[in-house]
Amino acid sequence: MNKNKVSTKPSRSIGELLRDNSVPLMFILICAVCIPLSGFSPSYLLDEIITRMGRNVFLILSLLIPIMAGMGLNFGMTLGAMAGEIGLILASDWQIVGIPGMVLAMIISIPISMFLGFVCGTILNMAKGREMVTSYIISYFINGIYQLVVLYLMGSIIPIIHNSIKLPRGYGIRNTVSLLEMRQKLDNLIPLTIGGVKIPVATFIVIGLLCVFIIWFSKTKLGQDMRAVGQDMQVAKDAGINVEKTRIISIIISTVLAGFGMVIYLQNMGNLATYSAHSQIGMFCIAALLVGGASVDKASIGNVFLGVILFHLMFIVAPTAGAKITGDSMIGEYFRVFVSYAVITVALVMYETKKRKAKSRAGEQLAADQAAEEELSEEQ
Amino acid sequence: MENKKKKRMILFRILTVLALIAIAGVMFIIGRGHTVYFDSKAVTYEGTTVEAPYKIEVYVKGERVAKLYEGERGMAGWMGQNFNMELEITAEKGGDSVRQAVSMTLPYNMDGIILNIPALLKGLPEQAYLSEFIPAAVEEEATEEVITDEFGITDEPGGGAEEPAP
Numbered sequence: 001m002n003k004n005k006v007s008t009k010p011s012r013s014i015g016e017l018l019r020d021n022s023v024p025l026m027f028i029l030i031c032a033v034c035i036p037l038s039g040f041s042p043s044y045l046l047d048e049i050i051t052r053m054g055r056n057v058f059l060i061l062s063l064l065i066p067i068m069a070g071m072g073l074n075f076g077m078t079l080g081a082m083a084g085e086i087g088l089i090l091a092s093d094w095q096i097v098g099i100p101g102m103v104l105a106m107i108i109s110i111p112i113s114m115f116l117g118f119v120c121g122t123i124l125n126m127a128k129g130r131e132m133v134t135s136y137i138i139s140y141f142i143n144g145i146y147q148l149v150v151l152y153l154m155g156s157i158i159p160i161i162h163n164s165i166k167l168p169r170g171y172g173i174r175n176t177v178s179l180l181e182m183r184q185k186l187d188n189l190i191p192l193t194i195g196g197v198k199i200p201v202a203t204f205i206v207i208g209l210l211c212v213f214i215i216w217f218s219k220t221k222l223g224q225d226m227r228a229v230g231q232d233m234q235v236a237k238d239a240g241i242n243v244e245k246t247r248i249i250s251i252i253i254s255t256v257l258a259g260f261g262m263v264i265y266l267q268n269m270g271n272l273a274t275y276s277a278h279s280q281i282g283m284f285c286i287a288a289l290l291v292g293g294a295s296v297d298k299a300s301i302g303n304v305f306l307g308v309i310l311f312h313l314m315f316i317v318a319p320t321a322g323a324k325i326t327g328d329s330m331i332g333e334y335f336r337v338f339v340s341y342a343v344i345t346v347a348l349v350m351y352e353t354k355k356r357k358a359k360s361r362a363g364e365q366l367a368a369d370q371a372a373e374e375e376l377s378e379e380q
Numbered sequence: 381m382e383n384k385k386k387k388r389m390i391l392f393r394i395l396t397v398l399a400l401i402a403i404a405g406v407m408f409i410i411g412r413g414h415t416v417y418f419d420s421k422a423v424t425y426e427g428t429t430v431e432a433p434y435k436i437e438v439y440v441k442g443e444r445v446a447k448l449y450e451g452e453r454g455m456a457g458w459m460g461q462n463f464n465m466e467l468e469i470t471a472e473k474g475g476d477s478v479r480q481a482v483s484m485t486l487p488y489n490m491d492g493i494i495l496n497i498p499a500l501l502k503g504l505p506e507q508a509y510l511s512e513f514i515p516a517a518v519e520e521e522a523t524e525e526v527i528t529d530e531f532g533i534t535d536e537p538g539g540g541a542e543e544p545a546p
Contacts, residue, residue, distance in 0.1 A: 094408070095412060095413045095414075095491055096407060096408060096411040096412060096413065097411055097412075097413030097457070097459050098411055098413070098459050099411070100406075100407035100408075100410050100411020100459070101407070101411050101413070103403065103404075103407050103411075104404055104407040104408070104411065107400050107403060107404045107407070108404075110400065162491075163515075181413050181457060181459075
């Protein structure tokens with residue numbers, strides 16, 4: 001019996017390892033097929049990946065803390081993105097440019113993000129166990145308010161001076177706000193080019209600081225409380241942790257970080273699509289995190305980096321590879337959007353399946369234990 | 381003990397808010413962006429006429445931003461109030477050029493500032509060489525080019541290419 005157990009354990013663990021990492025492995029396979037087909041040079045791919053890492057990693061890192069608190073993938077990060085955009089619109093109107101403009105936009109975004117995070121966290125506390133779908137719908141709800149503010153209140157109630165930002169009718173913000181004076185100011189703050197590949201050193205330093213913060217935070221009392229809440233809310237409550245407050249704080253931190261991330265993201269782009277820049281950001285960030293091997297209840301900094309590399313590598317090579325295979329670049333374009341949604345679906349299905357399996361395994365174990373106990377008592 | 385801890389927490393929060401306000405204030409001062417326009421045009425001030433030199437080259441942060449012949453205009457972006465530039469002035473065609481460093485304080489309330497270089501070099505008062513640039517009202521809306529990566533793919537209301545109807 002024992003011998004049998006020893007011999008089956010390694011094969012099971014390999015199987016589990018493959019199952020647990022099926023999404024990253026699938027993406028590695030896709031990339032391995034698409035990279036040669038695309039014909040891009042390694043230096044081009046490296047340059048693109050590094051640019052996209054600088055652009056997206058901060059945003060994706062903002063998702064880690066709610067996962068730690070057991071709140072799943074925070075689709076409500078879009079709220080922080082909207083706050084960051086409002087900060088950028090105001091900083092642009094006040095003509096505060098460069099890094100100071102970015103810092104100002106971040107500072108403006110803080111109270112907005114905190115308020116929205118508080119609202120989101122409070123609602124999520126009312127919908128325990130359904131956090132992801134609730135936060136997804138909240139993001140749509142707040143998007144409506146954002147549009148109301150940006151389209152009607154800015155310029156009429158909130159002063160907007162510059163006509164380059166305002167709509168010709170005198171109120172509301174244009175579809176595009178130019179961030180030319182902020183464009184890649186952080187990325188180019190410490191210029192470094194290695195072998196033709198531009199490295200956004202300052203952006204990576206900021207990302208590194210956030211990683212350090214997350215590691216430090218997870219070791220603080222609040223971080224430990226979040227872990228405890230994430231593992232079992234009832235046990236955490238019995239241990240004297242204010243579960244509701246802890247969950248709200250995790251969402252507030254995530255929203256504030258998402259606001260900062262959006263400012264970093266948009267400074268790289270150099271312009272702001274006022275009404276649409278934030279709309280898909282949550283979806284793509286979550287997809288990237290899942291591609292990195294994260295799940296609804298477990299994610300790490302490593303997952304973020306691996307996810308950005310694999311997900312964006314696929315984004316870069318898929319259209320060209322699609323064009324080579326089918327003769328139509330749109331196939332690749334559709335493919336990568338389809339894959340983004342598919343990966344989220346697959347990850348959610350896998351999470352649910354795993355949860356059910358664990359539950360049934362626990363039930364089986366309990367039944368076996370009870371049977372053994374009964375057997376023992378009968379023997380006695 | 382509990383009360384002391386609470387008080388300390390409130391104090392810490394107030395200090396954080398004040399620090400953020402202070403940083404925002406500093407950003408307002410050091411980050412104010414201006415577009416500086418350089419005119420090389422003859423100017424008449426209180427009966428004195430100053431002629432423009434043959435050629436002026438304007439260097440900002442070591443980079444040549446404008447090469448102006450008589451009647452021409454150049455421009456450069458600048459962050460903050462203390463503006464520094466270097467001018468390379470050629471008085472006459474074929475003549476030697478003279479390099480001159482110019483420092484000045486830009487007015488905070490102006491986005492676009494026009495500097496008349498000949499008047500500035502002549503040492504005329506500020507009202508003679510400095511004026512505000514007011515962009516002309518544009519009737520027709522230029523097509524807006526939105527640069528996005530794949531995240532921009534959307535069919536969101538308000539996210540279309542068209543401006544919302546007035």
